[in-house]
Amino acid sequence: xxxxxxxxxxxxxxxxxxxxxxxxxxxxxxxxxxxxxxxxxxxxxxxxxxxxxxxxxxxxxxxxxxxxxxxxxxxxxxxxxxxxxxxxxxxxxxxxxxxxxxxxxxxxxxxxxxxxxxxxxxxxxxxxxxxxxxxxxxxxxxxxxxxxxxxxxxxxxxxxxxxxxxxxxxxxxxxxxxxxxxxxxxxxxxxxxxxxxxxxxxxxxxxxxxxxxxxxxxxxxxxxxxxxxxxxxxxxxxxxxxxxxxxxxxxxxxxxxxxxxxxxxxxxxxxxxxxxxxxxxxxxxxxxxxxxxxxxxxxxxxxxxxxxxxxxxxxxxxxxxxxxxxxxxxxxxxxxxxxxxxxxxxxxxxxxxxxxxxxxxxxxxxxxxxxxxxxxxxxxxxxxxxxxxxxxxxxxxxxxxxxxxxxxxxxxxxxxxxxxxxxxxxxxxxxxxxxxxxxxxxxxxxxxxxxxxxxxxxxxxxxxxx
Numbered sequence: 534x535x536x537x538x539x540x541x542x543x544x545x546x547x548x549x550x551x552x553x554x555x556x557x558x559x560x561x562x563x564x565x566x567x568x569x570x571x572x573x574x575x576x577x578x579x580x581x582x583x584x585x586x587x588x589x590x591x592x593x594x595x596x597x598x599x600x601x602x603x604x605x606x607x608x609x610x611x612x613x614x615x616x617x618x619x620x621x622x623x624x625x626x627x628x629x630x631x632x633x634x635x636x637x638x639x640x641x642x643x644x645x646x647x648x649x650x651x652x653x654x655x656x657x658x659x660x661x662x663x664x665x666x667x668x669x670x671x672x673x674x675x676x677x678x679x680x681x682x683x684x685x686x687x688x689x690x691x692x693x694x695x696x697x698x699x700x701x702x703x704x705x706x707x708x709x710x711x712x713x714x715x716x717x718x719x720x721x722x723x724x725x726x727x728x729x730x731x732x733x734x735x736x737x738x739x740x741x742x743x744x745x746x747x748x749x750x751x752x753x754x755x756x757x758x759x760x761x762x763x764x765x766x767x768x769x770x771x772x773x774x775x776x777x778x779x780x781x782x783x784x785x786x787x788x789x790x791x792x793x794x795x796x797x798x799x800x801x802x803x804x805x806x807x808x809x810x811x812x813x814x815x816x817x818x819x820x821x822x823x824x825x826x827x828x829x830x831x832x833x834x835x836x837x838x839x840x841x842x843x844x845x846x847x848x849x850x851x852x853x854x855x856x857x858x859x860x861x862x863x864x865x866x867x868x869x870x871x872x873x874x875x876x877x878x879x880x881x882x883x884x885x886x887x888x889x890x891x892x893x894x895x896x897x898x899x900x901x902x903x904x905x906x907x908x909x910x911x912x913x914x915x916x917x918x919x920x921x922x923x924x925x926x927x928x929x930x931x932x933x934x935x936x937x938x939x940x941x942x943x944x945x946x947x948x949x950x951x952x953x954x955x956x957x958x959x960x961x962x963x964x965x966x967x968x969x970x971x972x973x974x975x976x977x978x979x980x981x982x983x984x985x986x987x988x989x990x991x992x993x994x995x996x997x998x999x
Contacts, residue, residue: 538562539584540977542936543574544594548904549928550913558594559584560934563976567930589938592971593904596928597629597661597935598890601686601915602780602813602861604882605631605663608654609639614866614955620660620992622887622953624981627970629661629935630916630925630995631886635668635689636700637865643668643700644676645683652994659992660980662935664919669722670701674710678718684996686919687721687778692762693729696836696881705765712773721776721811721918726762726787727754727837747826750876751838756784759837763787767794770810774803778918779812781863783837785847788812788856806917811858813915814848816892817883819860821845821960831872831879832958835863849900852910859914860893862886866956884959888947890939892961894968904941921995934977943969951984 540560547554549568557574559566569577578584600623606613623631633651635642642648642665655663667677667685677688690711691702703711715722742749759782766777767790779791791812798808817835822842826833833839851857865882873879885892890911897906908927916926924933944967949957973981980988 539566539581541574541578541584541586542594543586543588544938545591546593546904547928548593548595548908550908553904558928558934558936560977563934563978565928565930565932565934568928589971592938593941594928595627595904595937595939596908596912596926597937597973597975598627598911599630599632599915599919599921599926600628600862600864600886600889601632601859601919602815602863603631603633603886604637604863604865605633606637606866608650610637612868613637615658616655616663617658617660617990618953618955619864619886620663620990621986624660624973624975624986625953625970625984626887627890627937627939627973628886629937629973629975630664630921631661632664632666632686632919635666636695636697639699641668641670641700642666642680642685643670643673645679648680648683648685652996655994658990659994660986660988660990661975661992662925662995663992664921664995666723668700669703669707669711671703671707674714677711677714681715681718681720682997686921686995687723687776688715689723689725689780691725692765693725693727693758695725708769712769712775715775716773719776721778723778723780724762724766725781726766726779727758728761728765730758730761744875744877745829747823747828747833747876750834751823751840753877754836754838756786756840759784759787760790763790770794770797771801774809776805776809776811781818781835781837781861782812782814782848782857783818783840785844785851788851792856807858811918813859813861814852814857815861815863816885816889817960818848819845819852819896820892829874830960831874831876832883833960834876834879834881835865835883836881853902858910859918860889860910861915862889864954866954866958868956869958872958884954884956885961887953888961888966890937890970891945891966891968894939894941895966898941898967934974936974936977937970938972940969940971941967943967945969
């Protein structure tokens with residue numbers, strides 16, 4: 534990406550880790566050089582003739598969002614999504630870094646060779662920076678350390694069928710081998726934390742209930758599936774120092790079990806962020822409720838499922854009590870024909886990567902929260918999870934100048950013509966959202982402005998290049 538030299542970004546609402554200030558951010562060659570209060574801005578400008586000034590006025594200036602849970606599906610299932618369309622959507626939504634999940638692409642990211650195949654597919658076609666998760670499947674434990682060296686941010690596994698044959702779920706015995714392989718690497722093992730109660734996938738279970746009713750699907754994946762999975766995961770906590778992360782927490786009942794596991798590690802003297810046990814939830818779990826899902830609309834289907842309104846409110850409480858750590862999209866699109874009206878047969882995944890920031894701000898502002906909640910839960914903590922906190926996730930000296938100007942008071946309607954990801958089915962169609970992304974900058978370079986992508990795809994692959 535070409536250098537923009539020195540720049541000064543001005544805003545009356547600069548959102549840092551500790552406060553919201555009126556001032557400016559000095560950027561030099563794509564890196565944040567310093568942060569100024571408004572009283573120091575005029576003096577700085579007077580002493581620096583050759584500096585480009587970008588004044589956002591009343592728009593808030595935030596760190597670019599880091600979405601650590603995105604299914605890009607390329608190569609292999611590019612009819613579902615691809616790197617170009619996913620990252621175009623991300624840039625339009627104020628996301629400057631996405632981290633691609635290891636499955637739904639063919640091949641999955643379970644070996645270094647497969648990682649190279651995926652990276653080659655992405656190279657030259659990305660509008661934002663892209664990191665990669667590796668995958669843990671039965672029998673690939675000998676590939677894990679090599680994947681760490683190659684630069685994956687961590688690993689993802691399933692405790693129940695993933696939905697694609699190339700990425701089988703793991704058993705307790707497989708987990709023992711994976712934890713042993715990752716010990717001492719500093720990497721993280723992330724879990725799709727559901728266990729089938731009778732080892733039969735939900736969509737294959739015979740039922741007399743109406744499959745177009747959302748409740749039929751919801752009843753097929755009860756909270757006990759998540760609780761059983763967490764019980765298995767936490768049984769390893771005392772045996773390993775490997776960091777553990779729970780993806781897309783749906784049931785609020787999971788959180789007390791995670792808090793208990795953190796106390797176990799704390800008592801054992803474990804040092805590090807959150808005792809090496811972190812968890813995320815998703816925009817759809819904090820926004821939607823089972824009671825409002827229309828009959829036959831499987832664009833609302835995901836796994837684990839969207840649960841009831843009371844559960845949603847409990848998730849919000851856990852998040853704001855810092856018992857959940859971050860909010861991500863789990864963008865998992867597919868072609869329209871896979872989103873049939875039968876909720877048991879339809880593909881389980883929600884498309885939303887472009888709108889996560891606005892979805893979250895609509896909810897957060899409605900609850901009286903301030904702009905710092907965006908940076909904390911959507912940028913800083915996902916960057917920490919992925920080991921990117923020394924480059925991404927905050928407005929801080931020495932970090933990449935990944936910046937977003939947001940009009941936090943403006944609103945817009947989600948319509949198909951606005952959607953930049955490949956397939957337009959999303960439960961947010963027709964929804965009014967608050968918070969309009971006005972400009973997105975990647976390492977100081979403008980990549981999106983007022984509905985238009987400015988640059989050619991100049992994102993970077995966040996991998997080791999030894």
